[in-house]
Amino acid sequence: MTVMTAQASTRAPSINTGWVRYLWRMAMLLVLVVFSLGVSQVAVAQADPEREMITAAPGISADQWRQVRSGDTSSNYRDSRHDSNYSLINASGETWRILRNRWVSPFGLIAVFGMASLIALFYLIVGRKELEAPRTGKKILRWPLLMRSLHWSMATLFIVLALTGMNLLYGKFIFRPLFGDAIWGAMISASKVSHNYLGPLFAILLIIMLVSVVKKNIPRKHDLEWLKQAGGLLKKGQHPDAGFSNAGEKVWFWLLATVGLALVISGFVLDFPNWGQSRDTMQWANIIHAVCGLGLTAVSLGHIYIGTLGMEGSIEGMTTGYVDETWAKEHHSLWYEEVKDQAITEEEVAARKAGDGHSEPSATRTS
Ligand code: HEM
Known part of the structure; x- marks a missing residue:
């Protein structure tokens, strides 16, 4: 009690x-409001497909559209590839x-920038979730080196x-x-090539990550209570029970396991048009890919916020591999109960990392 009061007074x-x-x-x-207004202007301007159509295909008249819609597949409109009778x-x-x-x-633009604005607003109004008890200085292994490397490779690719x-x-x-055609041309071609080649690599890492942590992300009864209390983010002193993964992390996991997989599968359909899929399939794959990609990008901002600015101590687990006992107790109480006997001092962590006969275990003992 005395320690808590002393801490509170030094923090005031x-x-x-x-x-x-x-x-x-x-x-x-203020910056946020001005920025959001700018973004919504771009979004509204974009929502005018007719304007783009005038530049993209200026020569198509209303009569020609009537002909096309009535099912005309005359040679005027046909795909010129030798084995194709597809009307372009x-x-x-x-x-x-x-x-x-x-x-x-x-x-999509509104979802991504709307999410960024909501997070910024949340941070400005509610602020960071600090640790409430003092750190004990004792550390528990949370993410072994292999998992950290996997996470950061996948996150960078994403x-x-x-x-x-x-x-x-x-x-x-x-x-x-802004830059003119020459620079823009180089930018868009670099974007397209890297997007096409890095996509499959991301897919492989995503699947390995999903398989590695699926057991920790099976929904449990206590997750409902965690969600009801919004993970305790809104109230000081509130720490709903959580195992290794809390309900927020589980939601992120299952979004990756469903929307993320739809994203990579539709990406493969687009990446390999030589598999013989029809143009209609490619069009639907394109819409599914864009919706899933933009949706996950928006949600990933929440994950990145909690992992960095939003919660004291979270990032330490993914950078050093270890978390402080206090962090484990406050944010993952059920997991802490399982692994508390594995807590070691900072010197022991340093010795492990230096390889003094105690190498880092490949996993913590958890359910
Ligand atoms: C700069 C960006 C990112 C940061 C700072 C970040 C941070 C973190 C942190 C701190 C954790 C550990 C949380 C804990 O110990 O409870 C974590 C876990 C995780 N992250 Fe990220 N992350 C980032 C990007 C991503 C991206 C882009 C993805 C997916 C595409 C991703 C997927 C995951 C997954 C699957 C977990 C494991 C959650 C679980 O199932 O327990 N992260 N991240």
């Missing part, structure tokens, strides 16, 4: 720092174009794929007017 901000923090938060809020200008292609440009593209994918969808509205 002086009037000056309180005001600085308040002004800083308000300034950030067709109603399903138009449906795909409208779906992509009027719905997926603007709403971020590169998200950025290149968004460049494929939105880049022309921002970078083309």
